[in-house]
Amino acid sequence: MYSHSNSIVLDGIIMTLYERRDLERFAHLLATSKSVVITCHLSPDGDALGSSLGLRWILTAMNRSARVYVVTPDEPTRNLAFLPGFKNILPYTRSVEYVDKLLDSADLLICLDFNELSRTDRLAVALRQTKACKLHIDHHLYPEDFADLLFSAPRKSSTCLVLYELIRDAGLKRFVSKNAANCLLCGMMTDTGNFSYNVSDPAIYSAIGDLVSLGADKERLNRLLFDTFSESNLRIQGYALANKMELFHDMHAALIVLSRDELNAFGYQKGDTEGLVNRPLAVPGILYSCYLREETDYIKVSMRSLGDLPVNELCTDFFGGGGHLNAAGGEYRGSMDDCIKQFKDILAPTKQKYIDGNRLLSDILNQKL
Numbered sequence: 001m002y003s004h005s006n007s008i009v010l011d012g013i014i015m016t017l018y019e020r021r022d023l024e025r026f027a028h029l030l031a032t033s034k035s036v037v038i039t040c041h042l043s044p045d046g047d048a049l050g051s052s053l054g055l056r057w058i059l060t061a062m063n064r065s066a067r068v069y070v071v072t073p074d075e076p077t078r079n080l081a082f083l084p085g086f087k088n089i090l091p092y093t094r095s096v097e098y099v100d101k102l103l104d105s106a107d108l109l110i111c112l113d114f115n116e117l118s119r120t121d122r123l124a125v126a127l128r129q130t131k132a133c134k135l136h137i138d139h140h141l142y143p144e145d146f147a148d149l150l151f152s153a154p155r156k157s158s159t160c161l162v163l164y165e166l167i168r169d170a171g172l173k174r175f176v177s178k179n180a181a182n183c184l185l186c187g188m189m190t191d192t193g194n195f196s197y198n199v200s201d202p203a204i205y206s207a208i209g210d211l212v213s214l215g216a217d218k219e220r221l222n223r224l225l226f227d228t229f230s231e232s233n234l235r236i237q238g239y240a241l242a243n244k245m246e247l248f249h250d251m252h253a254a255l256i257v258l259s260r261d262e263l264n265a266f267g268y269q270k271g272d273t274e275g276l277v278n279r280p281l282a283v284p285g286i287l288y289s290c291y292l293r294e295e296t297d298y299i300k301v302s303m304r305s306l307g308d309l310p311v312n313e314l315c316t317d318f319f320g321g322g323g324h325l326n327a328a329g330g331e332y333r334g335s336m337d338d339c340i341k342q343f344k345d346i347l348a349p350t351k352q353k354y355i356d357g358n359r360l361l362s363d364i365l366n367q368k369l
């Protein structure tokens with residue numbers, strides 16, 4: 001269905017992932033489709049929404065007669081409401097029948113920022129059923145084989161970067177408006193922790209340069225994405241760090257647990273603990289961090305790590321999830337006590353398997369001392 005093997009050179013950049021004819025097909029689909037649904041993963045983050053809304057801006061500029069809808073599996077969080085086009089998003093949970101109808105009549109479905117259809121929760125059934133041509137663009141490992149055209153780049157730090165490079169290399173850069181540039185830069189910023197991890201690939205800097213030239217306002221995005229917190233968000237983070245952070249120094253691990261009662265007491269709203277799981281990594285000696293949040297019928301697991309400690313493997317093996325090397329998550333079905341025990345049980349084996357004798361991790365430990 002697609003080729004990983006061919007290398008082509010475009011604009012002096014060696015592309016190893018796609019063939020020229022894939023790019024041509026991509027451009028053709030965008031230019032000629034009449035009714036397009038763009039979708040992304042559940043609880044959409046800056047990369048999921050940034051790529052979805054960014055592509056909608058690009059597509060409508062290219063193809064003025066197309067009807068283009070951005071559908072999210074659930075309600076997106078308000079902290080991304082500043083993204084241009086946010087108010088036109090159709091959350092599936094709010095309009096099931098309408099979205100089912102759109103998918104019935106769509107001729108192009110574009111899936112962004114997830115590897116498996118199951119990451120779209122209840123929307124997955126309708127996505128599988130639609131007769132629309134399926135275009136899949138993502139940067140997670142192990143893409144499910146469901147699309148007619150797949151662009152999968154697991155080495156890239158964000159879907160927004162993958163998408164921008166596709167648009168550029170397909171010769172479509174002129175359709176990237178200021179609004180599109182802001183959306184795409186948003187995803188590149190959020191998936192790299194404001195360009196602090198997964199940023200060794202120099203290609204990201206030329207993409208940033210291009211997007212800023214096209215009108216993206218990096219200072220504004222910086223303030224809105226990383227320096228804006230609701231009162232409840234700030235207070236929960238303070239409480240969690242002061243009272244709920246447990247450090248296992250010998251095991252180089254950290255754990256934060258928040259129960260429903262605690263979250264409710266702070267008036268928790270979705271997104272309020274975004275970024276919390278990263279904080280313990282600031283402590284010298286800590287190499288990975290786990291945050292457990294009690295939801296009504298499961299426990300949301302979030303993990304982050306430094307170096308090459310693969311939290312995606314831990315999430316896959318023990319918490320029914322997956323993700324990236326340094327940022328992963330899962331859903332644990334069971335009691336909070338059992339979930340905490342599960343985490344504590346993997347501390348020693350994780351140290352033995354991934355940390356002991358690991359040169360990169362011992363360098364990180366030494367540098368921080």
Ligand code: 5GP
Nearest residue numbers: 302303320321322323324327328329330331
């Ligand atoms: P977060 O901790 O921000 O919720 O998620 C970090 C990353 O972990 C996401 O970008 C996603 O790749 C992955 N992830 C989070 N939750 C799940 C899950 O339940 N299942 C899978 N497969 N991946 C997840």
Ligand code: MN
Nearest residue numbers: 047113159191
């Ligand atoms: Mn992403």
